[in-house]
Amino acid sequence: MARSSGPQAVATVFRDGGSAPPPDLPEGVAVTFDLNRLLEERSGDRVRLHEEHMNARLAQVLRTIGFDRDWVSGRGCYLYDAQGREYLDFLSGFGVYALGRSHPVLKKALQDALAADLANLVQMDCGLLPGLLAEAIVARCHPGIRRAFFCNSGTEAVEAAIKFSRRATGRDRIVYCDHAFHGLSTGSLALNGGKEFRSGFGPLLPGCEAVPLGDIDALERQLAAGDVAAFVFEPIQGKGVYEAGTEYWTAAEAACRRHGTLVVADEVQTGLGRTGRLFCHEHWGLRPDVVTVSKALSGGYVPVGAVLTTDAVWKRVFRSMDAALVHSSTFGSNALAMVAGLATLQVIDDEDLVDRARRTGDLFTKALRPLVDRYEMLVDVRGKGLMIGLEFGRPESRSLRLRWDALERVRTAMFSQLVVVPLFDRHRILTQVAADGVNIVKLLPPLVAGEDEVDMFVAALEDVMEEAHKGMGLYMDVGWTMARGLLKRSR
Numbered sequence: 001m002a003r004s005s006g007p008q009a010v011a012t013v014f015r016d017g018g019s020a021p022p023p024d025l026p027e028g029v030a031v032t033f034d035l036n037r038l039l040e041e042r043s044g045d046r047v048r049l050h051e052e053h054m055n056a057r058l059a060q061v062l063r064t065i066g067f068d069r070d071w072v073s074g075r076g077c078y079l080y081d082a083q084g085r086e087y088l089d090f091l092s093g094f095g096v097y098a099l100g101r102s103h104p105v106l107k108k109a110l111q112d113a114l115a116a117d118l119a120n121l122v123q124m125d126c127g128l129l130p131g132l133l134a135e136a137i138v139a140r141c142h143p144g145i146r147r148a149f150f151c152n153s154g155t156e157a158v159e160a161a162i163k164f165s166r167r168a169t170g171r172d173r174i175v176y177c178d179h180a181f182h183g184l185s186t187g188s189l190a191l192n193g194g195k196e197f198r199s200g201f202g203p204l205l206p207g208c209e210a211v212p213l214g215d216i217d218a219l220e221r222q223l224a225a226g227d228v229a230a231f232v233f234e235p236i237q238g239k240g241v242y243e244a245g246t247e248y249w250t251a252a253e254a255a256c257r258r259h260g261t262l263v264v265a266d267e268v269q270t271g272l273g274r275t276g277r278l279f280c281h282e283h284w285g286l287r288p289d290v291v292t293v294s295k296a297l298s299g300g301y302v303p304v305g306a307v308l309t310t311d312a313v314w315k316r317v318f319r320s321m322d323a324a325l326v327h328s329s330t331f332g333s334n335a336l337a338m339v340a341g342l343a344t345l346q347v348i349d350d351e352d353l354v355d356r357a358r359r360t361g362d363l364f365t366k367a368l369r370p371l372v373d374r375y376e377m378l379v380d381v382r383g384k385g386l387m388i389g390l391e392f393g394r395p396e397s398r399s400l401r402l403r404w405d406a407l408e409r410v411r412t413a414m415f416s417q418l419v420v421v422p423l424f425d426r427h428r429i430l431t432q433v434a435a436d437g438v439n440i441v442k443l444l445p446p447l448v449a450g451e452d453e454v455d456m457f458v459a460a461l462e463d464v465m466e467e468a469h470k471g472m473g474l475y476m477d478v479g480w481t482m483a484r485g486l487l488k489r490s491r
């Protein structure tokens with residue numbers, strides 16, 4: 001596919017430099033807010049604003065690795081910078097852009113919702129839109145799932161799942177997996193398998209215990225005391241794209257049932273088609289009591305989270321009229337989020353995106369797996385559908401090992417940066433390192449990606465791996481990018 005560049009992308013954002021004043025304003029009120037003008041006038045301030053008023057450390061990191069671009073627009077699988085350059089987005093806003101960016105159906109649905117001046121957030125009502133979204137999403141899950149609770153993010157969905165599990169079972173302990181990521185608010189953080197996130201924020205929720213993913217004996221030992229409310233897991237782990245097989249999941253679910261522990265599948269990242277099934281737990285034939293969803297349900301526009309439960313769980317939480325509001329969230333069922341969710345589910349069906357993700361995932365696997373034999377430092381390609389992990393490892397041959405060791409002495413898991421930086425800098429493909437301290441790069445393309453995007457990525461990866469195995473050119477290049485970033489920083 002030809003990679004367009006030019007000023008058209010800039011024009012989509014800075015089109016008119018102004019817009020017509022809104023109708024229905026009280027007479028005599030001056031319109032001083034103009035989004036297009038604001039974006040145009042202040043575009044040069046973006047980094048400085050982050051350095052002065054937001055996360056200056058993140059701004060430093062982005063400069064150092066050369067990721068500090070002036071993004072102006074996004075469409076489908078692509079992002080555009082202020083110079084009109086096109087980038088293939090294999091990060092998808094951490095999985096938010098399942099439908100691709102600026103999907104026309106989502107835009108139209110949200111514009112219609114705004115134009116309708118809906119009676120939003122009445123609170124003391126039974127809104128139609130949340131009911132419709134609940135109906136649509138539970139209908140797509142296994143038959144035991146009957147209820148939906150809406151909130152605003154992934155971590156909020158996990159917090160609600162923890163509360164629901166405790167209240168439904170009358171138990172307080174939660175078991176989770178090593179390497180897990182369930183969000184960063186304090187309840188979810190208590191289930192986080194990475195020390196780097198937890199350190200300094202404790203004490204966290206007591207009674208939470210980690211088990212290695214795939215180790216059924218360790219899980220059984222935790223459940224045996226009969227005091228575990230829930231086993232909370234990602235069906236495929238986001239931090240590292242680690243999987244366990246059907247045998248493990250079948251045994252884990254059976255063990256939970258035997259010990260009265262709820263099965264809680266966190267599908268915030270894996271849900272809604274990402275892995276080639278609508279819910280990833282379907283790959284393992286699971287029937288969880290609770291399922292959390294977020295990211296893709298937003299259509300890339302409006303933050304939303306959902307907790308899907310069985311009737312049995314729901315009845316034990318909202319057990320009487322007094323408990324009708326025992327768990328709620330002010331913005332949880334807001335109209336724009338509900339519209340985004342409804343439109344997203346419809347687009348997933350209409351464009352057959354679940355099957356498309358499976359087919360495109362198969363193309364990736366077919367093209368990437370042979371590279372493991374070709375390149376010593378690429379040791380594994382894994383995942384399902386469009387959630388793909390590329391793992392790099394210490395090579396056998398002496399000259400390559402010396403280079404690898406030198407890099408890892410600079411910083412653990414530095415090799416993965418040697419892949420991510422040139423993919424971005426040379427090939428204009430945005431990817432991410434899957435977790436702190438591991439040489440794993442994760443690919444999360446939009447589900448609308450197809451053969452062209454697979455070809456583009458595979459050619460780029462081959463180029464990067466070829467160079468990494470050949471001489472010092474790539475190492476110098478990445479070193480130079482980082483040095484330039486550091487220099488910019490110290491100015």
Ligand SMILES: Cc1ncc(COP(=O)(O)O)c(C=O)c1O
Nearest residue numbers: 153154155181182183238268269
């Ligand atoms: C599996 C999983 N659960 C929960 C979360 C937290 O979601 P959020 O960042 O919306 O709070 C994430 C975020 O990446 C996730 O991958």
